[in-house]
Amino acid sequence: MRTTASFDLFPDAPSERAMARARWLAREGRIRDAESAYRDLLATHPEITAGWAEYFELLRAGGRAEEALRLADTACLAIGATGFSYTLRGAALIELGRYKEALAQLEQAVDADPDLALVWHELGYAAYKLGDRNRALLALDRAFGLEPHTETLKLRGRILRDAGRYQAAEVAFEGAAQAAEHVEQRTAAEHEIAVTQRYGSYAPRKPDDLSPAERWFADTGTVVLAPDPGPVAPGDETLIATFAEVAAASGWEFGQIVVAGPPVPAADELAERLGTPLKGTPAFDPAAAPLVVALRPLPGDKTWERLTAAVAEYKAGLVFTLEHPSEAAEPMLADVIGVITDAGERRARAPNPVHALAAARHPGARVAGRRLRPA
Numbered sequence: 001m002r003t004t005a006s007f008d009l010f011p012d013a014p015s016e017r018a019m020a021r022a023r024w025l026a027r028e029g030r031i032r033d034a035e036s037a038y039r040d041l042l043a044t045h046p047e048i049t050a051g052w053a054e055y056f057e058l059l060r061a062g063g064r065a066e067e068a069l070r071l072a073d074t075a076c077l078a079i080g081a082t083g084f085s086y087t088l089r090g091a092a093l094i095e096l097g098r099y100k101e102a103l104a105q106l107e108q109a110v111d112a113d114p115d116l117a118l119v120w121h122e123l124g125y126a127a128y129k130l131g132d133r134n135r136a137l138l139a140l141d142r143a144f145g146l147e148p149h150t151e152t153l154k155l156r157g158r159i160l161r162d163a164g165r166y167q168a169a170e171v172a173f174e175g176a177a178q179a180a181e182h183v184e185q186r187t188a189a190e191h192e193i194a195v196t197q198r199y200g201s202y203a204p205r206k207p208d209d210l211s212p213a214e215r216w217f218a219d220t221g222t223v224v225l226a227p228d229p230g231p232v233a234p235g236d237e238t239l240i241a242t243f244a245e246v247a248a249a250s251g252w253e254f255g256q257i258v259v260a261g262p263p264v265p266a267a268d269e270l271a272e273r274l275g276t277p278l279k280g281t282p283a284f285d286p287a288a289a290p291l292v293v294a295l296r297p298l299p300g301d302k303t304w305e306r307l308t309a310a311v312a313e314y315k316a317g318l319v320f321t322l323e324h325p326s327e328a329a330e331p332m333l334a335d336v337i338g339v340i341t342d343a344g345e346r347r348a349r350a351p352n353p354v355h356a357l358a359a360a361r362h363p364g365a366r367v368a369g370r371r372l373r374p375a
Helices: 013-027 031-044 049-061 065-079 083-095 099-112 117-129 133-146 150-162 166-179 183-200 212-220 236-250 267-274 302-314 353-360
Strands: 257-259 291-294 318-325 336-342
Touching (some): 031 049, 049 065, 065 083, 099 117, 117 133, 117 150, 150 166, 150 183, 166 183, 183 212, 212 336, 236 318, 236 336, 236 353, 257 267, 267 291, 291 302
Parallel strands (some): 291 318
């Protein structure tokens, strides 16, 4: 979650020029080079607080909380015990899961600089992590009053969504989208709106009340075919049969089936059930409303990336994987999955075509707006 360095700390023009190279390197994904550039900057210009904040954010975003804490301690030595340096330290303690210590540090920051929006934002985040939603929202209101910022609205939206207040959360995310100064910020806010709308379809239940498969759909928009408890994990043939049943009920028709990655033993059965020809990857035609099938997502596989990107670009056909790991950090590229796996083992889940069909028809599903018939 981006928080600290997302704030505009109003650096002057010379500092903007001094940070230009480090910012460019960070934006290009050259993290190590960017870190080196920030270290060089801070060695000569320790007074530029935005430099500390942005370097801190690189560490925070990379999950390097211990290094972030050491950086905060270095900032305290370089610029003194200020509200800003206390805030950096509090933010690092949040990332380490030391929430009570973080809250105490941030309260010191409030005493040192009560008009710093950043400290109220981080204090709200710490209170949220401690489960005190009311205090979190009050702190975020104070932060937004001092410095209106899209990240504060996004954090407010997440807190409201977790509380099951979906309409209020959507309003917060819409405000974040409207206030966004950069394309990335607007895209992230629009993604949160879509997630909130999917969660809202389960109202009045809160996110914590949903099943893993329901949360999976709400978070990703991906249909799960086998979400329910069952004594035996479903096999490929069962998942193929369930997919064919959902496809028939949904009126999906495909011009071709293309297997991405390792062979899928049940692919012939799927082709027979759907009455669709099975093609090799060289014959892939995105205009034919293709069904791309794989055993599991293949991140880094160029063929997989090319096929899934074409399906999304042409908005025709869909991507179906028989399984998907629950521990994956990024949302999947598939539109429909058979079963979720834990450490490579399929969860003991029985297929539920009714649940899958309802998810597939939701306006926020990944398949929404696709052409699912050959041209």
